[in-house]
Amino acid sequence: MRNSITVARVARTIDGLRHRDDHDVPRAAGTASSAGAPHRPRVVVVGAGFAGLGALRHLEARLPAGAADLELVSATDHLLYTSLLPQVCAGGVEPRHVAVPVRGMVRRTVLRLGHAVDVDTTSGTISVVARDGSTSEVGWDRLVLAPGSLTRVPDIPGLAEHGLGLKNLTEAVYLRDHVLRQLEHADACVETAERRARCTFLVAGAGYTGTELAAQMRRFTLEALDRFPRLRREDLRWILLDQAPRVLPELDEALSDGAMEVLRERGVEVRLKTSVSAVTATSVALSDNETIPAHTLVWCAGVTPNPLMEKVGTETVKGRLVVDENLRVPGLSGVFALGDAAAVPDITRDGAPAGQTAQHAARQGAAAGRNVAASLGHGRALPYRHRDLGFVVDLGGTDAVANPLGLHLSGTPAAVVTRAYHLLALGSGGNRAHVAADWLLSSTGPEQIVQLGFLPSPNATIAEAEDTHVYSA
The missing domain is CATH 3.50.50.100 (FAD/NAD(P)-binding domain)
Incomplete structure (x- = not known):
């Protein structure tokens, strides 16, 4: 993989000497292109989870049209609501109903399907491997790393x-x-x-x-x-x-x-x-x-942070990229990281790394969108601050446990709160309607x-x- 990436970079450099493509060459915001027109900065977000898509949604809301080119690098064209995966296994929810389409959540963002596998902070590029195995280089002026995590597989025989x-x-x-x-x-x-x-x-x-x-x-x-x-x-x-x-x-x-x-x-x-x-x-x-x-x-x-974070070359903690309270990677201009793969300091807990939960990721996405926009001259950067709303655990049927806002619930009341929370967190009216219909059908008819x-x-x-x-x- 490393050799293929190197060959791709060499080929890209040679081709660039012949045909300079202003859109793919990173440049500081506000500088001029070779044609004399102001350069429009490119913001590249890696990961279509709660953190990455949250950042893009807030960027689209905060940045005027034409202020920046927005691009998402993701292996899928949807946000997967992982909290409902056990229900997919148990047949309570149809698989596609927990996949929230990217194109329904962001409008001005270009989607590039593939895995981001390497980061070159010197040239300001990332390497993306597509499903067919081809590798391309993507330039950025602002890079937001939110690739999430993978299942941790320890060295246990078999x-x-x-x-x-x-x-x-x-x-x-x-x-x-x-x-x-x-x-x-x-x-x-x-x-x-x-x-x-x-x-x-x-x-x-x-x-x-x-x-x-x-x-x-x-x-x-x-x-x-x-x-x-x-x-x-x-x-x-x-x-x-x-x-x-x-x-x-x-x-x-x-x-x-x-x-x-x-x-x-x-x-x-x-x-x-x-x-x-x-x-x-x-x-x-x-x-x-x-x-x-x-x-x-x-x-x-358990899970392990995406291996991409080790390619950045800065400090990591148990594989999570170290960032400051504004989600910026120390020592790297224009690079932000958040979600499961970043050690985001939780200032409400004396700076301890924030938990690897969807609740943290969604709120970090909002903070990243605000702070990236501020780095481009729109708004003001603020540190990430978490307010715990409690947790819900769906055990199937009318059984659940939950502590919304510190109130301990179990049984049917907890199940109602849990289902309501999931519907709210889905973030898409279409997905909410489908999931609610799935729950209704599974409670009234026989399982297939x-x-x-x-x-x-x-x-x-x-x-x-x-x-x-x-x-x-």
Whole structure:
């Protein structure tokens, strides 16, 4: 990859000596082009998540038409509302309804589909790899880095080959198919041991995603058993495990205890202070020396910042790019970073890095849009300041836990608040209507137990599903 990027840069330089393209050459705002016309600065945003799209929406609102060229580099043409991925797995929400179209959120921004894989702060360019493998160089006057995060895959034997992730729509749809496929295999099994192994599902990581997934998928598969006449309730096992002493360790104990109660009532086995030590195609070995026969391990035990941040060349903390309170990268003019991949100081918590949550990302997007606009002479820059509105955890059906504005809720009231929050956070009227309709239909009609089969099994690894290979040097 590094060689291909270097060749592309050399070719670009030679071509530039023949045909100078003012639009692709970074230049300080306000300077003149070779034709004598004022140069219009280019703002390039990397990442179509809450942070990146939030920055662009505020830039479009704050910058007059013609004040700057806006460009978005993203591997997808939508913002993925990841908080509803467990519901996609459980069939409560259709996959495309959690994908908010970029073109419906921004109007003046040019979308360049591809992965940003390298940053050259000297020449003011980024390298973008398209889906077909071709590499192009994009120049910038202001660069906003918000590429998000990827599933963290530690060096556990067999995990990379056999673990399944839940970070994007590909993984969510595949996981649903995989679970149904295991139930189909189990229904056809003659041997009791093999049937039980096929019906055993482990989820590693008892944070938001893992806890919601285990609770909702246990409920979904119990309801699906009616379609499999040879399977019994006692065959089905969902196991949630974590090294932490309680589920949802990042939240207060009241929410953790409420979620734990729901999990136990559902029949989810919770293993705390326990981790995975090895994985094979047919078993999962745990740190307590127990080996569980199973064909499914879903890895929800943490994320890692996008590798692009290490290419910037400035200070990082656990892979997150260090920025100041105005989201600027120290030592680099015109470069901003935010979201999961940046260590944004939270001045409400004595400067500790802000949490990797959608709530932080959305608010950082607004701050970045304001501050980038200010760097171009429109408005005034202000430091990022976070105000916690609380958290919501949807456990499926009428079960949820939430603490909006510090008020602890559980059961139906929490479920109502949780659904209302998700609809508000979706940010698109069309997506809100579709998701609300999905919830209504799923509560009144039978679940469709079908496999879509979009992703072949050999391509279902976390690395393939999340395209991590494009960042290899």
